[in-house]
Amino acid sequence: MAFPKHSVLRALSVLILACVLVHCQAPLEPAEEDDVEPIKETNVPTVFAKPEPVQCPPECSCTAEGAVDCAGVDLTEFPAELSEETRHLSLQNNKIAEITVEHISHLHQLETLNLQNNWLTTDGLEDEGFEMLEELAYLYLANNKLTSAPKVLPSSLVSADFAANQLTRIYPYTFGHKPKLRSVYLHNNKLTDAGLPDHMFNASDNLEILTMSSNFLRTVPRNLPSNLYRLHLKSNKLEKIPAGAFDNLPNLRELYLPNNLLNNEGMDNETFSQLNSLECLDLSYNNLSVVPKGLPRNLVLLHLEKNSIRSLPGDALISVRNLEYLLLHNNKLRSRSIHPAAFQGLKKLHTLHMYNNLLERVPRGLPRRAKILMLLHNSISEIGRNDLSLLYTLTELNLSYNQLTNPKVHREAFRKLRVLEKLDLSGNGLHSVPMGLPRSLQVLEIKNNQLSSIPDGALTGMEKLGKIILSNNQLKLNSVYQGAWMELSALTTLDLSGNQLSHIPSDLPESLEYLYLQSNRISTVPASAFEGTPNIKGIFLRFNRLSVDSVDESSFAHLSNLQVLDIGTGNTDLPFKRDEEDDDKMMEEE
Template structure:
């Protein structure tokens, strides 16, 4: 077993045991442990574990758990043979050197979620812990990191403190060090030594998010595969800052102040192992050049990007996800060959931009295309002529009108399963929807008519949305077209239909053949339309053997049939009796 993973089980035990007592947790990016507590050791007081402190749980294997008891002082009677000690979730403010000096066999020390200050941890506090591998000091009140930590350290967690200073030997000269967590502190560039990891070349995970850094730290360990620097104040990436990080796979730089002037064409190009790059929420005006070819997921959303050049993306041959939403892109700013050769690119987010039309040269193998919340007013015949593999298309909340959707615009989208055109200016349901659609969303439009044949042949359609909030299934059982401006009952209703909701429209008549195609219908809801009393014939519903509910209240005649007619109280009582008798007979 390698030194990196030695004693992993005790570490898991210390963090999981008593987790129900944890009252505070560090905010982000911290190492997580999710082992099932049922698999952990039974740490009831054992006669073979002498001197177990009061309230604590001890085991003969040297594991001591004193977590979550609101302890204000370090227990003085911890057995000297202890190798894994948990004091998390207490109220300890100070630890004296002699209290730890006698615990020279400690491999894991968990002090997270206490009230420790830098004054309460003297410089020599860890001097005697020559076997310490794992140190957890997250969620305390430290302002400066310890000046010296044991050479044997594998993982150190100082997240969610008030650190402003790191020293040369805090993390330096530790050949076994693999992970360092420093997020949610108050670190600034002067508080970091230039050789912070000198002699610690094997660090693989460095989390420094949510600090006040303006520059990428210098001389980063070459073994890094995960680097988090998000939520800082980064303005510039110094030349060569990442040039030695050939194994770096994940780089998080979102929510900083990076500009294109703060990086050059060689900033990222040597990161040959890079798979995940997040540059979102910065001040980029265009996509940086020289991006590595192995990136799989590229975050560029929430910048000020106005254009995509011809060659800026084409070298990223492994790109699968491209997120460019919330920028300032216009269709004319996207080069027709911007996505050429990206055969693995299947998900593209372009929503919340300034696109006035569908960009030309869309990725040929795109499966999910999100173009909602733009300024698109028309869909031309060849806008999607080359995107044969598309399965999900979202065009909602643009400025599309029915007459500007070409009847053959979707002809090549034979694999399309979901189409959303909600929140546009459609007056009538367009023709030419793909026959294999499973979901069609048209809510928040001005649709007043559904021309005959617009839904014919769509035998796989399962969901049709035409209201603000109610979903309904066309092919299965329910169709909900309430709260629109329909003036007539739709044609071509599916045979499988069981419930039809048409309330709150402008329907004036109910033809005798309106429900001939729906023999299984059980509920028809037509309340609050404009149907006249004589515009509905009883024969319309006679053949519907399964009909259970016919709701036609709130129409002109049905809502107040006695309006403008004087009736005596006796007449009203007689009519009520007649109605009750009719109901009983039915």
């Protein structure tokens, strides 16, 4: 049977079209794993893939961010096989004695290198290695055995710590030509003037902090960077400050020169006058006999303690009108050698320390806006009616360990101290609590005197008094006027230890939390002893005359807040005895 020609062609076209459709159609069923060529995952961009950790020495721990921590693992050699991608390397607290060029020359990305507290010596360091670390910003080499600093350090350096070595020599390019350098620590070394280059910080103009304390310098280093704002030269051998040494330091805010050999001949009236930004000047522990002149006007804190200052002329502090803290303790000042106008104009001065001097009485002309006045450990034997009358803003007054007696303390001496919060009269020769104490008091200390009485009304009106310390005196039960303690409605701490009390006071205030009665003559604790003190947390009765039979257990039963009951050794069989752990806990809380 013959087919027409056009029918054959149509059939052939249909067959070809069907084949094309079959090959182009996606399979409905997944192909077998062996028949399919593996396809790479493209749904997660590689930019978010977590980086692999850098190559890590076996003793160390590493992070993917390039931090390698080998601190304190007793390494005796620099770790090998460190990755070139290491950025922060911690090797402190080991026993590494040598670092060669081969060890570090490939660490081109290293930013922080901590080698503190190792066994490194100058011979064990190759200068060229540090110079190759072009990204190094922080270098810590403190507590090693270096005698000379590296000759060249990279210009990328931001901070360098060479403290507590044995350095005797610094080179021009150790810290020179470091535009990013901000801080250098060289304290506790053996540096002398001869071991420093003339331009130690040449082209390192951004240095802000320089610490060179505890060396053997006899003069202030020259050519210091103008951006310096903190300079430490404590505990050197400074005898003289050359003229102009600080003239080009307009940004210096803190200057520490204590514990040197400075005297007034070693400086002139212009030594500090150009330091217009200076706020803190420490000249303590030197040999000054008078307050230096020409002090900068913006000074806030002035340390002059532990010198040999014998007088304060009227113009000694005339330039420091912004002064807030003046520390003059441990000198040789007498009241008559302090000019009445010495503190005149110091309207911002609020803290004045003059303890451990030779003052015979309260100096005249004290700063009127003072808040804290420390006059302890002098020879003050009297307080006149007007000695404190202009100190309206005083909040803390310490007159402890002087030679005060009741006849020499005027009963109106404290009348103007209406905001006084803390008064310390300890260590004097007082026989009774002085009358006329400020009603604003929050803390009153009169320990280590010869108190035998608290006169009627001596504590009246002290509604803010929270703590009173009267330990180591001669108080007896009848030495205190009736109701004295009860009227102290804010009292939380009462210390009557080391007196001659035979009983527990019966008029204790409800607010009381801590009661110290150790080292008295108390022989009984009646059931009613603490009925009025439900808030009490600590009772101290050690070193009295108590026995098991003389203590009524029920006197403590209702004290739900009691944390420590200290009756002392020999009473451990008492069922209400607290343990020593509670004792420690309570003392920490107080």
